[in-house]
Amino acid sequence: MSLLVVEDLHTHFVSRDLDNRVRTAKALNSVSFALAEGEVLGLVGETGAGKSLTAFSIMGLLRPPARIVQGSVRFAGQELVGLAPEQLNAVRGARIAMVGQNPRGALDPLTRVGEQIVRVILAHQAVSREAARAAALEAMARVGIPDPARRFRSWPHELSGGMAQRVLIAMALVNRPTLLIADEPTTGLDVTVQAQILDLLRTLVREMNMAALVITHDLGVVAHYCSRMAVMFAGRIIEMGPVEAVFGTPRHPYTQALIAATPENLTLDGASPLGGRPPDLFALPPGCHYVDRCPIATEACNALPPWRSVAADHGALCHRVES
Ligand SMILES: Nc1ncnc2c1ncn2[C@@H]1O[C@H](COP(=O)(O)OP(=O)(O)OP(=O)(O)O)[C@@H](O)[C@H]1O
Ligand code: SF4
Ligand SMILES: [Mg+2]
Known part of the structure; x- marks a missing residue:
């Protein structure tokens, strides 16, 4: 399903x-x-x-x-x-989570990182603060943050970009989306660091x-x-x-x-x-949006192209693709 x-x-x-x-x-x-x-x-x-x-x-x-x-x-x-x-809100942050770019900007600069993870847990789970703290520390360890107990008390500005992204990944995953x-x-x-973060995400997923x-x-x-x-x-x-x-x-x-x-x-x-x-999104062409750049456009491309399937799970939106 x-x-x-x-x-x-x-x-x-x-x-x-x-x-x-x-x-x-x-x-x-x-x-x-x-x-x-x-x-x-x-x-x-x-x-x-x-x-x-x-x-x-x-x-x-x-x-x-x-x-x-x-x-x-x-x-x-x-x-x-x-x-x-x-x-x-009940769905977001719990069953669907998002990790974006600019991890430092996504953290609250005035709250220690561990506390930010604890708040995400408490917003979605009926657990005690101690249990949330333990879960936050476990999540920090799981995303590869060394010495989680010390990092728990860090301020966002004390983290490198890669470490801040690990914190955000911990926050995203802590409610098991x-x-x-x-x-x-x-x-x-x-x-x-990019490669490490991608490997971490792949493993966790x-x-x-x-x-x-x-x-x-x-x-x-x-x-x-x-x-x-x-x-x-x-x-x-x-x-x-x-x-x-x-x-x-x-x-x-x-x-x-x-x-x-x-x-x-x-x-x-x-x-x-x-x-x-x-x-220009304010004046899109009525047919295919790619028409001005397409090397094989024809008159027909001024009409909306159909979705053409070339296999059960592969298709393209183009007049000139043969089904
Ligand atoms: N306030 C706005 N008014 C009109 N168009 C807007 C406004 N804000 C964003 N857009 C347009 O919405 C479109 C979609 O932007 P979006 O951020 O989803 O692109 P993207 O594919 O994520 O690009 P990138 O790879 O740069 O992140 C863009 O073309 C942008 O110009
Ligand atoms: S429909 Fe296909 S051939 Fe026509 S302009 Fe668009 S991409 Fe090009
Ligand atoms: Mg974007």
Whole structure:
């Protein structure tokens, strides 16, 4: 059974210009995917494609002017879109957890790190403070923090970036979530620390049999850590399938360009490696969003492309892909 089902999700930024006219940036446009229990799905795409917004939409963490205008997010059979904040809080941080970039910024600078983990436990579990403290120390040891009893009393500014990320991973996992969303969890860390953090996440995801949505610029991370991948472009998933199938036989012209552009290190490096600019979200073309950059576009591409399946679990959003 699917643990997470995202269906036809549309998230827009609705604002007004200086002449008081409504302006709508269509940042997510019919995003659909499912995640099975224990499955690790990679979400890739150039900067601004809508990866983080997908994560925030699932977590119910959008702030105005962003809002979900259509679609559904079902987690373990429960609809999350439109859920009251207190009901959403019960799911978030307990059954779904998120680890982002900028770990130091995510910690409260005025609270010792151990106490921050204890508070996350007490918010979701009916246990004593002593039990929460013991669980926090155990979680700190599990994520590889040396001398947890001493680190428990550290202030966030005393931690390195890698150590702060370990604290955040401990906070994310301490309530034993069934879904982990990792949004660029190693951006900003040293290369050697990046590898350690990714290995730690992979081990924990396996040991705890969590499903994970891994958002990354780094195609190498997807190749090593994920079983399936989804490629986003301008707020749409334009290709999805098993990692070997998408890397081996990419079907969408954007995925083909993406993979061909990064043969050595498979890294997107943040910006588009392919030349060309992302389309204007305030004035998206009516058909395929990739039409202005696509080398094989035809007249037909001015109409919305269909999702073409090339295998049971591999498909692409393109007029020119043969089913
Ligand atoms: N207030 C806003 N009004 C209009 N558009 C916005 C606003 N805030 C963000 N956006 C747009 O939403 C889009 C989705 O951004 P998102 O952060 O999800 O991209 P991303 O794929 O995570 O990129 P990155 O790889 O850089 O993290 C971006 O194109 C961004 O320009
Ligand atoms: S639908 Fe047309 S423009 Fe879009 S990727 Fe396919 S061929 Fe290119
Ligand atoms: Mg992002």
